[in-house]
Amino acid sequence: DLLVVGSANADLVVGVERRPAAGETVLGSDLAVHPGGKGANQAVAAARLGARTALLARVGDDAYGRLLLDTQRAAGVDTVGVLVGGAPTGVALITVDPSGDNSIVVAPGANARLAPGDVRAAACLLQASRVVSAQLEIPLETVEEIVRNLPDGGRFVLNPSPPRPLPRAVLDACDPLIVNEHEARVILGASATDGTPEEWARLLLARGPRSVVVTLGAGGALAADAQGVTRVPSVPVRAVDTTGAGDAFTAALAWRLGAGAPLREAAAYAARVGAAAVTRRGAQESFPTAEEVAAL
Numbered sequence: 102d103l104l105v106v107g108s109a110n111a112d113l114v115v116g117v118e119r120r121p122a123a124g125e126t127v128l129g130s131d132l133a134v135h136p137g138g139k140g141a142n143q144a145v146a147a148a149r150l151g152a153r154t155a156l157l158a159r160v161g162d163d164a165y166g167r168l169l170l171d172t173q174r175a176a177g178v179d180t181v182g183v184l185v186g187g188a189p190t191g192v193a194l195i196t197v198d199p200s201g202d203n204s205i206v207v208a209p210g211a212n213a214r215l216a217p218g219d220v221r222a223a224a225c226l227l228q229a230s231r232v233v234s235a236q237l238e239i240p241l242e243t244v245e246e247i248v249r250n251l252p253d254g255g256r257f258v259l260n261p262s263p264p265r266p267l268p269r270a271v272l273d274a275c276d277p278l279i280v281n282e283h284e285a286r287v288i289l290g291a292s293a294t295d296g297t298p299e300e301w302a303r304l305l306l307a308r309g310p311r312s313v314v315v316t317l318g319a320g321g322a323l324a325a326d327a328q329g330v331t332r333v334p335s336v337p338v339r340a341v342d343t344t345g346a347g348d349a350f351t352a353a354l355a356w357r358l359g360a361g362a363p364l365r366e367a368a369a370y371a372a373r374v375g376a377a378a379v380t381r382r383g384a385q386e387s388f389p390t391a392e393e394v395a396a397l
């Protein structure tokens with residue numbers, strides 16, 4: 102019922118005392134390898150909540166590709182749409198310093214080869230979906246092809262991350278466009294410099310989406326549509342690691358919308374899921390089940 106189209110990466114994480122300068126070598130901690138990428142994260146988050154979820158993505162014919170396929174299947178995601186080959190699996194090289202700050206280099210690999218033709222070839226998956234959720238760690242042409250191939254009555258949810266200016270046809274299809282503060286600023290450009298999140302929500306809505314959600318971290322979120330802008334309260338929790346909170350929020354929102362929930366109700370549920378995700382370390386490892394959300 103939910104189709105996630107997006108990236109799948111292996112996150113390679115090393116702790117360092119300090120980052121190497123040019124030409125220098127430093128020793129780090131043992132390597133930790135985690136399944137990641139916004140597409141893979143969203144699919145796992147939705148499946149863990151109990152959503153019937155499929156992933157359309159591309160990985161390499163290599164060990165990281167197999168790790169990603171295995172973790173998707175273990176979470177219950179339908180991987181018939183995960184294409185293999187064409188380039189190495191996408192990798193994020195992450196160093197973490199003692200203050201917890203990340204430096205990240207992404208090698209997009211197979212994610213950059215998820216092509217418009219792959220979307221056309223996945224027509225059956227698209228037609229079987231009530232909601233299609235995408236992000237921008239795959240080519241924009243591929244996202245544009247998704248918009249052209251949405252099923253009748255199908256809903257399109259976009260988290261434009263990493264953010265870039267969007268063509269009108271993509272903006273018009275979003276219901277909702279889901280942005281954090283950084284993404285809102287980039288998409289609005291100069292018109293956002295000194296506004297409030299409420300003003301960003303209205304400005305984004307005027308660009309074409311049928312609805313907009315602005316996520317505000319511990320501040321919760323804003324839901325905006327023709328009925329106006331509403332604040333979605335956050336759930337107070339002790340935050341341990343905010344990695345993946347936005348992916349968990351987006352997945353939960355897309356799933357509830359596909360189940361027929363109104364925007365504000367779906368966003369309130371998604372805020373509970375996002376809050377649960379920040380109480381545990383990691384991205385996919387931190388995503389809650391529906392029972393854990395209910396117990397929050």
Ligand code: ADP
Nearest residue numbers: 281316317318319321340346347350372375376
């Ligand atoms: P992103 O990870 O994309 O930057 P946010 O940080 O805005 O997204 O988080 C997405 C959602 O997760 C928020 O709208 C909120 O509902 C929830 N969330 C994130 N951080 C916290 C927190 N510290 N406490 C409670 N909820 C949080």
